[in-house]
Structures are given as structure tokens and as C-alpha cells.
Amino acid sequence: MSITVDYFRNQPPKKHRGQNFMINDANLDFLSRIINRKKSNWLIEIGGGLGFLTEKISNKNNLTVYEVDEHLNSFLKNKFPSLNIERDVRNWQPEDAENDGMLVGNLPYYLSGRILWMVARWPGKIKNAVFTVQKEVADRICSKPGSKSYGLLSGPLQFFYSCKIEKKLSKNSFFPKPKVDSAIITLTNKNKRECFPYSDQYLKLNKKIFSQRRKNAKKLLKKIVPNAMLEKIPDGFRPEDIEPKLGMLLSKNSNIK
Structure with missing residues (x-):
């Protein structure tokens, strides 16, 4: 927490970037344990921030970290000189990736829909996804047909992946404190290859x-x-x-x- 406060003393978190950083170490450990026990041919972390999660998964093979904020991107490059640090995950081309990869990260609200669409669009490339999202988003992903929260992405994601809410997180787990609660979700590929096209x-x-x-x-x-x-x-x-x-x-x- 002290690192977070010190870093943002002269440059406050950017609301338009959806910058709410997970600072609860127990939740970071919980999240990293899920990630570290899953196998993949490549791993992308979306929103590296100050590197709290990055540090706990940095031993994974073929890790690339995306951080769009210019200052945080430079911070991560200095902190993890041996890692591949990129800017904007929206420039990543899934079709060029090897099969059976994994996406992870604390997704900002403005980007969560786009990333989840990508996961549903490319089941042949993405074997697993582990995200922290707004609890409302997690509920929609995992909701049952016929419910009011069952939405556009619910069916495609549930067809290709086993979708599970692993843990609900309080607002107090983040800095600055968001207005809503969050949840850690896992999306595990069901390997329905005949339907990938x-x-x-x-x-x-x-x-x-x-x-x-x-x-x-x-x-x-x-x-x-x-x-x-x-x-x-x-x-x-x-x-x-x-x-x-x-x-x-x-x-x-x-x-x-």
C-alpha cells in the first residue's frame, strides 16, 4: 500500500483509465495461485499497474504484460527489465498467437466488454482466462438462461468455457476504492474444437x-x-x-x- 501511495503522490490515478489497483495481498495471493497452477503456451497480463500481480506470476513462461499508461509502463520496464512489457492490449492480434494461451488481469470497466468478447471470439487460441471484474459483470457471465442478467456474452462464453466466480472482493481491496464490489472469475476452455469456427x-x-x-x-x-x-x-x-x-x-x- 505504501508503494501505491508514494507513486500516486504527485500523479493521481486516472479515472478515464479505470485505474483501481488491487492492494489486498491475500487476494493477490489467491489470484496468483489460480494463475500459477494453470498451464498455457503463453500468458498475457492485462493492466500490469504497479506490478503487484506481475511479481507473483513472473516465473511463468512466455509472459507479456500490457500497461497502457505511459508512466506505469515505464515503471514496469524498470522494475521487470527481463519481461516483455507492451502498451495497448487492443493492438494485440489473437489470430497470430499460438493456441492454448491464457489471459489474466484486473480488467478496467471500460475494457472488460472488449476483452470478454475477445475471449468468446477466439476459443481456439485462449485456453484459460482469469480476471478480476466488477461483480455485476461476473454475475452476467455466469448467469443462467432466462435470468435478467443473462446477456449477449453469457451464451457464447458458457458454450466454450466453464465459467466460475472464484471469489467476491470488497471495494476495500482496491486503491482508490471503487464504487462497486468486484469478483475473481475463471473461464476454462471446454475444448469444443468442432465449434471453434x-x-x-x-x-x-x-x-x-x-x-x-x-x-x-x-x-x-x-x-x-x-x-x-x-x-x-x-x-x-x-x-x-x-x-x-x-x-x-x-x-x-x-x-x-
């Missing part, structure tokens, strides 16, 4: 129907999937009622572009 279609289909989530699912899909597929959707279903397996079936047979 359809991940993009599933996401595009969900993006279309969840833009009108209160409408009847059959009506929304009438011009997108064959009648034989429409018959598999129970009458009265809305987008949030479509469970992951059915969502993939509809996507594979859709004309979505």
Missing part, C-alpha cells in the same frame, strides 16, 4: 437479437435461420431464454454475416 457467427447473432432482448426470439430470427431451426425455439422465448447449446445450433445454421 462458429464463434464469430454466435457473437454476431447474439449482438443482433440482444439489441431487442424483450422481443420474441422466433420473430427476431425469422429471416436469419431456417424454419426447421425456428421450430426448436419454444414459443414465447426471448433472447435471454436461449441456452448456450441452442444458441450455437442456431448460429451454425444461420445466414448471419
Whole structure:
């Protein structure tokens, strides 16, 4: 905590970067233990910050740390001269990566949706993900079909990954203290390789129907999937009622572009 206060004495955390740093050492240990026991061909940490988590996972092979803040990026390069420190994870190209990698990190709110979309889009590349996210986001990822929190990414992520909330975290675990609680989640690949080519279609289909989530699912899909597929959707279903397996079936047979 003293390192955090000293660092930000002359340059306060940037709200537009979503800078809330995990300072609870017990939670950092919990998070790093999960990461360290998982195997992967490469590892990317998103949002290295002051390197508290980086230090605990720095022995992992093929670790790359992304930190978009210019000053923090320089700080990390000085602290970990042997590590590969990059700037903006949004410039990373998953299609060029080796298979069976892992993404980890304390995701800022403004970036969490984009990163989770990436995980759902590239199940052939990403074997595991371990993130700290807002508790509301964690609840949406792990929610059951038919619930109000079941959203656009819930189905695709649950189809390709086992999604689990590992631990709920208080606001007091972070500096500066955020307005909401957080949670540590794990996404473990189910290895459904035959469906990897359809991940993009599933996401595009969900993006279309969840833009009108209160409408009847059959009506929304009438011009997108064959009648034989429409018959598999129970009458009265809305987008949030479509469970992951059915969502993939509809996507594979859709004309979505």
C-alpha cells in the first residue's frame, strides 16, 4: 500500500483509465495461485499497474504484460527489465498467437466488454482466462438462461468455457476504492474444437437479437435461420431464454454475416 501511495503522490490515478489497483495481498495471493497452477503456451497480463500481480506470476513462461499508461509502463520496464512489457492490449492480434494461451488481469470497466468478447471470439487460441471484474459483470457471465442478467456474452462464453466466480472482493481491496464490489472469475476452455469456427457467427447473432432482448426470439430470427431451426425455439422465448447449446445450433445454421 505504501508503494501505491508514494507513486500516486504527485500523479493521481486516472479515472478515464479505470485505474483501481488491487492492494489486498491475500487476494493477490489467491489470484496468483489460480494463475500459477494453470498451464498455457503463453500468458498475457492485462493492466500490469504497479506490478503487484506481475511479481507473483513472473516465473511463468512466455509472459507479456500490457500497461497502457505511459508512466506505469515505464515503471514496469524498470522494475521487470527481463519481461516483455507492451502498451495497448487492443493492438494485440489473437489470430497470430499460438493456441492454448491464457489471459489474466484486473480488467478496467471500460475494457472488460472488449476483452470478454475477445475471449468468446477466439476459443481456439485462449485456453484459460482469469480476471478480476466488477461483480455485476461476473454475475452476467455466469448467469443462467432466462435470468435478467443473462446477456449477449453469457451464451457464447458458457458454450466454450466453464465459467466460475472464484471469489467476491470488497471495494476495500482496491486503491482508490471503487464504487462497486468486484469478483475473481475463471473461464476454462471446454475444448469444443468442432465449434471453434462458429464463434464469430454466435457473437454476431447474439449482438443482433440482444439489441431487442424483450422481443420474441422466433420473430427476431425469422429471416436469419431456417424454419426447421425456428421450430426448436419454444414459443414465447426471448433472447435471454436461449441456452448456450441452442444458441450455437442456431448460429451454425444461420445466414448471419
